[in-house]
Amino acid sequence: xxxxxxxxxxxxxxxxxxxxxxxxxxxxxxxxxxxxxxxxxxxxxxxxxxxxxxxxxxxxxxxxxxxxxxxxxxxxxxxxxxxxxxxxxxxxxxxxxxxxxxxxxxxxxxxxxxxxxxxxxxxxxxxxxxxxxxxxxxxxxxxxxxxxxxxxxxxxxxxxxxxxxxxxxxxxxxxxxxxxxxxxxxxxxxxxxxxxxxxxxxxxxxxxxxxxxxxxxxxxxxxxxxxxxxxxxxxxxxxxxxxxxxxxxxxxxxxxxxxxxxxxxxxxxxxxxxxxxxxxxxxxxxxxxxxxxxxxxxxxxxxxxxxxxxxxxxxxxxxxxxxxxxxxxxxx
Amino acid sequence: xxxxxxxxxxxxxxxxxxxxxxxxxxxxxxxxxxxxxxxxxxxxxxxxxxxxxxxxxxxxxxxxxxxxxxxxxxxxxxxxxxxxxxxxxxxxxxxxxxxxxxxxxxxxxxxxxxxxxxxxxxxxxxxxxxxxxxxxxxxxxxxxxxxxxxxxxxxxxxxxxxxxxxxxxxxxxxxxxxxxxxxxxxxxxxxxxxxxxxxxxxxxxxxxxxxxxxxxxxxxxxxxxxxxxxxxxxxxxxxxxxxxxxxxxxxxxxxxxxxxxxxxxxxxxxxxxxxxxxxxxxxxxxxxxxxxxxxxxxxxxxxxxxxxxxxxxxxxxxxxxxxxxxxxxxxx
Numbered sequence: 001x002x003x004x005x006x007x008x009x010x011x012x013x014x015x016x017x018x019x020x021x022x023x024x025x026x027x028x029x030x031x032x033x034x035x036x037x038x039x040x041x042x043x044x045x046x047x048x049x050x051x052x053x054x055x056x057x058x059x060x061x062x063x064x065x066x067x068x069x070x071x072x073x074x075x076x077x078x079x080x081x082x083x084x085x086x087x088x089x090x091x092x093x094x095x096x097x098x099x100x101x102x103x104x105x106x107x108x109x110x111x112x113x114x115x116x117x118x119x120x121x122x123x124x125x126x127x128x129x130x131x132x133x134x135x136x137x138x139x140x141x142x143x144x145x146x147x148x149x150x151x152x153x154x155x156x157x158x159x160x161x162x163x164x165x166x167x168x169x170x171x172x173x174x175x176x177x178x179x180x181x182x183x184x185x186x187x188x189x190x191x192x193x194x195x196x197x198x199x200x201x202x203x204x205x206x207x208x209x210x211x212x213x214x215x216x217x218x219x220x221x222x223x224x225x226x227x228x229x230x231x232x233x234x235x236x237x238x239x240x241x242x243x244x245x246x247x248x249x250x251x252x253x254x255x256x257x258x259x260x261x262x263x264x265x266x267x268x269x270x271x272x273x274x275x276x277x278x279x280x281x282x283x284x285x286x287x288x289x290x291x292x293x294x295x296x297x298x299x300x301x302x303x304x305x306x307x308x309x310x311x312x313x314x315x316x317x318x319x320x321x322x323x324x325x326x327x328x329x330x331x332x
Numbered sequence: 333x334x335x336x337x338x339x340x341x342x343x344x345x346x347x348x349x350x351x352x353x354x355x356x357x358x359x360x361x362x363x364x365x366x367x368x369x370x371x372x373x374x375x376x377x378x379x380x381x382x383x384x385x386x387x388x389x390x391x392x393x394x395x396x397x398x399x400x401x402x403x404x405x406x407x408x409x410x411x412x413x414x415x416x417x418x419x420x421x422x423x424x425x426x427x428x429x430x431x432x433x434x435x436x437x438x439x440x441x442x443x444x445x446x447x448x449x450x451x452x453x454x455x456x457x458x459x460x461x462x463x464x465x466x467x468x469x470x471x472x473x474x475x476x477x478x479x480x481x482x483x484x485x486x487x488x489x490x491x492x493x494x495x496x497x498x499x500x501x502x503x504x505x506x507x508x509x510x511x512x513x514x515x516x517x518x519x520x521x522x523x524x525x526x527x528x529x530x531x532x533x534x535x536x537x538x539x540x541x542x543x544x545x546x547x548x549x550x551x552x553x554x555x556x557x558x559x560x561x562x563x564x565x566x567x568x569x570x571x572x573x574x575x576x577x578x579x580x581x582x583x584x585x586x587x588x589x590x591x592x593x594x595x596x597x598x599x600x601x602x603x604x605x606x607x608x609x610x611x612x613x614x615x616x617x618x619x620x621x622x623x624x625x626x627x628x629x630x631x632x633x634x635x636x637x638x639x640x641x642x643x644x645x646x647x648x649x650x651x652x653x654x655x656x657x658x659x660x661x662x663x664x
Contacts, residue, residue, distance in 0.1 A: 032484070092442075092446060111424040112487065117450075118449075118476060118480045122473045125457060125476065128461075130470050134466060137461035137469075144453065145458065152364070152444065156361070156364065
C-alpha cells in the first residue's frame, strides 16, 4: 500500500514539474528575465510543499484523473509561492548562495530580483482565477500575508536581546508553518475532504511547519562544518535569536553571557571562538535539549493529526516523512 | 449632467478612501509594519486609477447601490496595485522622495519595503477571492505581470544607446498603460457593460496610459526647476532614453552628440551644462515636437473611444480629464 502510494506520488510530482515549467515560461523579453525564470525551473528543490499538498489530497475523493491533474497544478502553484518568497528573502538576507547556487539577487542584482518575485506572484494570481481555484484562492493570499508578517516580525526582532519564545513562534509560523498549512489545507479542500478532515490536515500542515523550522534552526546552531569554510550559527551572527538560544536565555547567568556574545556579533567580532562559546553555553543551560523537545512535540502533534484521519495508504508515507524530518543529529 | 456625475464620483471616491483604510489596516505586529501601511494610507495620491475605474463603470448598468459599493472596493484594489508597485519601484530607483515625502525604502530600508509591497499584494488577492471578483481577478494578474515586464524591460534598456521607439513603447505599456487598462476594463466588466463597450473602454484605458506616461517623460525632460535644486532629465541621468531623446536620435548628427552625453551620464559627468545641451539638441532635431505629437495622438485615440461609447454624462468628465492631462507646457 505504501509503495503503491509512493509510485503514484512520484508520477504526480513529474506532472508538477511540467506545470512549473509552464508557469516559469520565458515571457520573450530577452535578456535577464528569461534567465531568472530558467534558473528557478532548474533550481530542483525538494518540492516538499507540492508533495504535502498531493499527500493531503489523497484523503479526499478526487481520484478522477482530471481532479488529480488539477491538484498537480495546485501543487505547482504552492511551490511557486515558495520560489517567489525565496527570491524576495534572498534580497533581504543579501545571500550570495542558496543550495550551493548563486541567488537571483547576487547574479542579476536586487532590482531584477524584486520584479522576478513579483512576476511569479502575478502568474500565480492568473492561474488561480483562470483555472477556477475559487475555493482555495483566498488561502494563497492568507499564506503570503503570513509570510510577509513573519519576515517583517523577524526583522523587528533582529539584534534585540528581549525577544520572547512567543515572538519567535509567531515569526516561524509566518516564515514556514503558514505555507505548509496552505499546502495541506488546499489539497484537502480541492479534493473534497469533509470539513473535519480539512481541519485535521490543516493541523498536520501547521505542526509539520513548526517542526520543520525548529529543526532548521537547530541544524544552523549545531552543525559543525567550519572545516568546510561554511559559517555556523548564521542566525546568531545576523542578530536573530532562535529557539535554543531563547531557551538558554531563561537562565540568568547564560543570558548575561549570551547578551555579551550578541554585542560581539553586532560589532562584527563574532568568530570561531565565540561560536564555540555560544554552543557550550546553550548546551549547558539546556537550551538545545528544550528546543529539540519542542521539535518532537510538534512532530507528535502532527502524528496525532494523522492518527485521527481516516485510515489510508498515504498515512504511512506521512509518518515516514515526519520521522525523516524530525532527525537532527543524523542530518546535522 | 456633468456636475451631477462629478458629485456622484466625489462621493464614491470617499468610499474608495474608506476601503483603502480597511485594506491598509495595521496587522498589529507593532513596529514599522503598521507605520508603512499608515504612510501609504496618508500618501494622498491623485487616485487617478480608481477614478478611471468608476468613470468607466458608469457606462454599465450597475447603478444599484450594492453594485456601486463593489465598484468602489474594486477601485481601492486597483489603487493598491499602484501603491505596491510604487513601493517596489522605489527600491529599484533608490529614490529618497516621492511627492515630496520620504519613500518607504529610504525611511524603513529596502528590506521592509520588499515585504510591505508583498503584504499589499497579499491583501489584494484575499479580497479578490473573498469578495468574489472572479470575473476580473485574472486581469489583476495580467496587469501585475505587464508592470513587472515593463520595469524589467526598462532595466534591460538602461544605459544602452540602441534602444528603439518600439522598445520604449513596450516598456511604458507595462509601466503605465497596463494598469490604466485594468482600471477601465475591470470597471466595464464588473458593471455589466456589453463586450463591445468593454473593448472600447479597454482602448480608452490603454491610450490614456500611453498619453499619461509620454506626458510624464516630456515633463521630466523640459521642466525647468533647477533653481529649486531639483534635477531635471532624471531619466537621462539614469541612462533611460525616453521618447523625445529617441526621436532626436533618428537624426545622425544629434545621435552622435547625444551618445556623447549618455557616456557623460554613465561617468557621472552630467551637470547643468550637459542638461542644457541635451535640451537644445533634442528641441532642434524635432524630438520634443515629435514626442508631443505622439502624446496628442494617443489622447486623440482615447477621445475616439469615448465618442463610440453610448452617450452618457460621464463622457464630458472623461473629455475634460483627457484635456487636462494632455497639457504639457502649462503643467511643466
